[in-house]
Amino acid sequence: xxxxxxxxxxxxxxxxxxxxxxxxxxxxxxxxxxxxxxxxxxxxxxxxxxxxxxxxxxxxxxxxxxxxxxxxxxxxxxx
Amino acid sequence: xxxxxxxxxxxxxxxxxxxxxxxxxxxxxxxxxxxxxxxxxxxxxxxxxxxxxxxxxxxxxxxxxxxxxxxxxxxxxxxxxxxxxxxxxxxxxxxxxxxxxxxxxxxxxxxxxxxxxxxxxxxxxxxxxxxxxxx
Numbered sequence: 001x002x003x004x005x006x007x008x009x010x011x012x013x014x015x016x017x018x019x020x021x022x023x024x025x026x027x028x029x030x031x032x033x034x035x036x037x038x039x040x041x042x043x044x045x046x047x048x049x050x051x052x053x054x055x056x057x058x059x060x061x062x063x064x065x066x067x068x069x070x071x072x073x074x075x076x077x078x079x
Numbered sequence: 080x081x082x083x084x085x086x087x088x089x090x091x092x093x094x095x096x097x098x099x100x101x102x103x104x105x106x107x108x109x110x111x112x113x114x115x116x117x118x119x120x121x122x123x124x125x126x127x128x129x130x131x132x133x134x135x136x137x138x139x140x141x142x143x144x145x146x147x148x149x150x151x152x153x154x155x156x157x158x159x160x161x162x163x164x165x166x167x168x169x170x171x172x173x174x175x176x177x178x179x180x181x182x183x184x185x186x187x188x189x190x191x192x193x194x195x196x197x198x199x200x201x202x203x204x205x206x207x208x209x210x211x212x213x214x
Contacts, residue, residue, distance in 0.1 A: 018105050019156065022164055025109060029168075049106070056110050 004062060004074065007035040013070050017045035021053055028059065028077050035077045042070040082208035084113045089214055092121025094158065095137045095149045100214045101161035108169025117203045118194065119176040124183055128191045131159050162193050174198040
């Protein structure tokens with residue numbers, strides 16, 4: 001179910017830890033409050049790191065969807 | 080308020096250990112923790128501006144496959160890039176150990192720009208909070 005419009009999609013598949021998280025942090029820093037980011041990551045570490053960082057940085061994790069060989073994370077920039 | 084500074088002493092100068100240290104620094108910085116890095120001996124030597132990108136080898140336990148994996152990893156994302164990313168996203172300082180500088184005959188001008196300055200050991204511990212990690 002994709003009801004949220006994605007502002008920017010980051011395909012970080014193939015990147016090693018902490019690459020996908022760094023790509024997300026970089027994108028969020030330059031974005032606007034309310035923007036929604038999609039990160040595709042095949043890095044196992046992302047499964048724990050992206051939710052941990054999103055909680056710590058006080059953004060909103062909208063979705064984590066396991067796909068074939070990677071996971072899709074949807075994050076809203078809150079502040 | 081508790082001091083949540085992550086203090087990291089880098090001693091080893093092989094690419095695998097420098098990379099592992101850099102990953103820890105990036106993670107701590109991403110989670111909002113101040114990071115206090117101190118460079119000694121062979122890690123300091125690896126931060127010489129003209130030597131950063133040379134092959135620094137790997138720990139003895141790596142074996143041939145491990146060594147190849149680290150060479151590929153460095154070609155994709157070098158450890159110096161990770162330290163620069165950590166500094167970019169967080170409150171991260173990298174200082175050289177004065178004693179190691181003298182031992183190895185290194186001057187501040189020899190060091191990569193990611194290195195902020197030269198500290199004595201006591202200065203490092205002034206910022207180290209409750210503990211330090213040694214790699």
